[in-house]
Amino acid sequence: MIDRFVIPLVKIAIVLNATLVAVTYMVLLERKVIAWAQSRLGPMRVGPYGILQPVADAVKLMIKEDITPVRADKWVFTAAPIISMVPALIVYAVIPFGPTVTMFGHPVPLYITDINVGLLYVVSVASVGVYGIILAGWASNSKYPLLASLRASAQLISYEVAVTLTLVSVIMMAGTLSMVGIVNAQYNQHIWYVFAQPVAFVLVLIGGLAETNRAPFDLPEAEQELTGGFHTEYSGMRFALFFLAEYANMIVVSSVVTTLFLGGWLPPFPNTAVFHVLYYIPSWMWFFLKSFAFLYLFIWIRATLPRYRYDQLMRLGWKVLIPLAIVNLVITGLVKVVLL
Amino acid sequence: MDYVAAATSNVGYCETVEKLMQLEVPRRARYVRTILCELQRIASHCLWVGTHAMDIGAMTVFLYAFRERELILDLFEEFCGARLTYNSMRIGGLPLDIPPGWDKKVLEFCAIMDSKIDEYETLLTHNRIWLERTKGIGVITGAEAAGLGLCGPVLRGSGVPRDVRKDEPYAAYDEMAFDMALGTAGDTYDRYLVRMEEFRQSLRIIRQATEGLPEGPIVGKVPRLIKPAAGETYHAIESPKGELGFFIVSDGKSTNPYRFRVRPPSFCNLQGLRRLVKGHLVADVVALIGSIDIVLGEVDR
Amino acid sequence: MGQAIAFYTLAAFILGFAIMVVSTRNTVHSVLFLVLNFLFVAALYVLLGADFLAVIQVLVYAGGIVVLYLFVVMLVNLKRAPEAHEDPHRRTTLGFGLGVAVLLELGVIGAYTSTQVPAPVAANAAMPMAGNTEQVGWLLYTSYLIPFEIASMLLLVAMIGAIVLAKREL
Structure with a gap:
């Protein structure tokens, strides 16, 4: 009874709440890191060093007037933010934060579930998130959101192809689709896949940036060309949902990249006697450290790089990333056949 | 008028009146004017590089450039009390001599700015995305650019060696050694490179002028009443945006000009946009407006 | 239940x-x-x-x-209404025809399955019973290899066709 119902429910509650808190603090982190990069201070007024800024933001967004444009499609306009938020949250179901540990005499796996199509689940749920963006743009019945949403969806579909193709080579290495299985494969093969599949790592990282609409691929929000992007007409909590979904997706991408390429909860040099001391740091700590490093990298990139133009973005996706992914896939297959 | 380069406009107008009245300006005043003009050029280019990069999506350069612009504004504040729209000139010279120690602060600023320009360049010049966004965008040949009446860095970006500071030296530019930055391809990237080089040349001029600042009076022999004899004159200076010309007609009867006309560089350069955007995407239009470097106060008066 | x-x-x-x-x-x-x-x-x-x-x-x-x-x-x-066709009953005829076709298809499938129930694929002894994904992969690359390859060829042809149509000058 406890193992089947109570523990999973508690885990779901913890992960959901932790994610939402993490997402709001991601906003603060981003503002702070970018401010430091730009020799500013960032939020300083609410709480010491602006630490309560997310709370203030949440309160502000909740009590703001919720405007629906008169000519908007009411149902779709209301559903769009929810559609973009939900996939971002349910992906966490398969992300392994750590191995199975024993707590109070019960074996507790540090992940909500481990399904044998875990990685495909992540990809497919992420692909549903596109609807939030498309529908938001369409339902607003306004030209800039529509243009932005068309751009966004074209971008997401294109980069999804590249990322999924690249992931196949990781699946080939691990021989499994399960997220836990992939981490265990890295444990058994004594290597983080970032070293075995460097090309795939870079491709997934670039694709991940593009899929989360982050700089330098933040075209759907290019304020110089499209005013505010697909959420121009949104206000209040609905706008906040889009905002949170973007950050939740960022955390998803960094968690997935951590799991696939940096050995998830494994310390460096997994399963080798040399650095056994590294195992004294708890597994989930490793996972969060690595994910945090990626989040920091994303923010850093945003503070550094200019933005691509739409056609250049598409060219990069279709003419560089996808061919590279295919070549990488073929080479991985050949190596696997020849060596094993 | 160009409110982000007010000192240049001050100098331009005063020199036009001086030319009309054939007044002699003391050497020290001309040197200080040169320093002010070049500081103003750096401040204006700081604003340009920030907003141009921002238009293309790189937001950090904007804050870096404004950080340095602030230092220049501090220098101006110390010199004349205002930070943006100055009243820093008098016909025939300067209203006040430079504050004590100001020249040292200018040199200190030059030392800081040197490394900061490298910082901007690190972020942009060899950045692949920056190259893709600016190379081959808005190409215009030198002949075409000259034909459209473009001026300043936009014209020099197309390789036309035209710089009022060299061709018709005013203030103390005839005594300064500096190079004219020229582009070759005439695209957005070349216009960017030209302005980046102008940062360095401006610093070079400021150093020469500050170190060689002559002693002497700051105002020449100016009549009590500025009442030029009947006649007309045109005088142009190189503002950060391009050739800033003043045309004054005097009827010799009053202290007000009979007719006064400004040739603003932004207004003339903006004409080129129509030609530059041809065949490009909407996203390039923001990049091109940035590369022309307009101030709308100068376009719509 | x-x-x-x-x-x-x-x-x-x-x-x-x-x-x-x-x-x-x-x-x-x-x-x-x-x-x-x-x-x-x-x-x-x-x-x-x-x-x-x-x-x-x-x-x-x-x-x-x-x-x-x-x-x-x-x-x-x-927003524009579809243009009227010469034959006002075209839609009805087409819908009726399609409906009959679907019903026929369903009938044939029903008749076929009622006479001979297909053996469950899991009965294949050579198949490694690892998981759902492996089963699908195994079936696609053994029993259904030819339909699989033909489908992929078809998709390739469609893709090339789309590129050729979309890009006039290559």
């Missing part, structure tokens, strides 16, 4: 959404109901233990193809 309830609930939803798809006047709403329909079909696959198929259903149909539908719907101006 529980499974039967789940099945009939899902089936009811699928049918309901399918009706909404064809009866809604707003094209975008209709496409949305199609997405919901696909998601519930995916749920049905999960119920049948076909995890892989369910995920692929969501990834390919809900996440990919319907997005393209939406693109087309949003880009094409649908």
